[in-house]
Amino acid sequence: MSITQRLDLRQSQNLVMTPQLQQAIKLLQLSSQDLVAYVETELEQNPMLERDDATRTGRDEEVRDPYDGPAVDAARTDSAELLSPDAMPGAGSDSPLDTDYSNTYDGEIAGPGADFGSDRGRSGPDFAQRGFDDDLPDLEATFSEARTLVDHLEDQLQLDLKSPVEKLIGRHLIDALDGNGRLVEDTADIAERLGCDIQLVDGVLARMQRFDPPGLFARSLQECLKLQLEDKNRFDPAMAALLDNLDLLARQEIGKLCKLCGVDSEDLIEMVAEIRALDPRPAAAFGFEDTQPVVPDVLVSVGPDGDWLIELNQDTLPKVLVNERYYATVAASARDKTEKEFIAERFHTANWLVKSLQQRATTILKVSTEIVRQQSGFLRHGVGHLKPLILRDIAEAIEMHESTVSRVTSNKYMATPRGLFELKYFFTTAIAGTSGDTHSAESVRHRIKTLIDAEAPDAVLSDDRLVEMLNDEGIDIARRTVAKYREAMRIPSSVQRRRQKRAAL
Helix, strand or coil: CCCCCCCCCCCCCCCCCCHHHHHHHHHHHCCHHHHHHHHHHHHHHCCCEEECCCCECCCCCECCCCCCCCCCCCCCCCHHHHCCHHHCCCCCCCCHHHCCCCCEECCCCCCCCCCCCCCCCCCCHHHHHHCCCCCCCCHHHHCCCCCCHHHHHHHHHHHHCCCHHHHHHHHHHHHCECCCCEECCCHHHHHHHHCCCHHHHHHHHHHHCCCCCCCCCECCHHHHHHHHHHHCCCCCHHHHHHHCCHHHHHCCCHHHHHHHHCCCHHHHHHHHHHHHCCCCCCCCCCCCCCCCCCCCCEEEEECCCCCEEEEECHHHCCCEEECHHHHHHHHHCCCCHHHHHHHHHHHHHHHHHHHHHHHHHHHHHHHHHHHHHHCHHHHHHCHHHCCCECHHHHHHHHCCCHHHHHHHCCCCEEEECCEEEEHHHHCECEEEECCCCEEEHHHHHHHHHHHHHCCECCECCCHHHHHHHHHHCCECCCHHHHHHHHHHCCCCCHHHHHHHHHHHC
């Protein structure tokens, strides 16, 4: 055996995840809120980027900086073109990141229905009298400051407890409350931390359990209901027995409860009605958080000819551009190699961000259009017509990778005539039919719920009976699958439903 040296040439292909490609992938899976935050950070860090605040007149004219380059065409597109993969921006491109886009991304690629007249009506004497600062405040700015639970309890603490030691213990008890008003820390731990006797802590707790609203500082659901019943002077041995057996009440075992409480069924029904009128979360009305509505990324509507019109929501698209005038100025005044490299790197990063935003919007619109095309039956007729659909079906139809479709459909929402849905909602597994066809798992779940909601009190449907009815409708499904879907929808078993319906009568 001999060992020799030689020089060989080999040719191979591999995918290199460049920083620009990583950035494009990252932007693709961000939600609209996260995207806005990301762009805001880039605007702060990159002097070559600026917001595109050019006023749109709604006509063919545009107020533009002459250095911004050509504008993206935002002409209204027919729904037939929107539903054609060949008409989509970037269709047929082998390398989506190498497309020659303009360096201006103003979020206008959505096409139909875009409204750029946000500054209309700002001319004339009325505008001059109002001045320039005529923007209305945000909705959140009009909210009055909510009174928190701590503020409410502090006022009662100052009136009911006189000793400084008791007030100190009381403040620790307030800090130990959760969002429902329950005490989540043991009194022994509080006493040990404060270095006082546990009897003193229990005494202060007993006094604070009489604070308004009743039920606060309870250590369990039973104690919370007990405190509210005591406040109404309705706590007696029968109620105590009922509270100790809430599990039987959940299972609607009326006979056992009557024996344990020592009352007849009529009295038990009245006691149960009193329990249901109580509030298991007495602190829920305090310290609410402002509700943040879900903003759709894609808008779907019916066109005049009955076809679907799909467009991107302009409000969710950050509008940024590359300031080429500023770049030309600072590049000409650069003094050394370090400054020139920094300016060039910032300019390159800004261009890639604009292109990545453009590609992100194009890809979302392309995927959404194909989803609408394949789930048109659901949009027109309801959940019973939802087709089985997986990511591979969309990826093959638009000639993209399955992972790209997965990123596009994450944290994105579509507003349709049937409501607001996450894009992931339209993907469901298939259930075989008795005649060889398939049914969407979501439509089968909906059918099970419909059958259960329509059942009569004296004819509650068992899981076996549901299987028979679904088989008669052409759905081949096993009993364990029916039970799994029923439990996922939080629907009780047939035995529990029968007890509930009897109790309601």
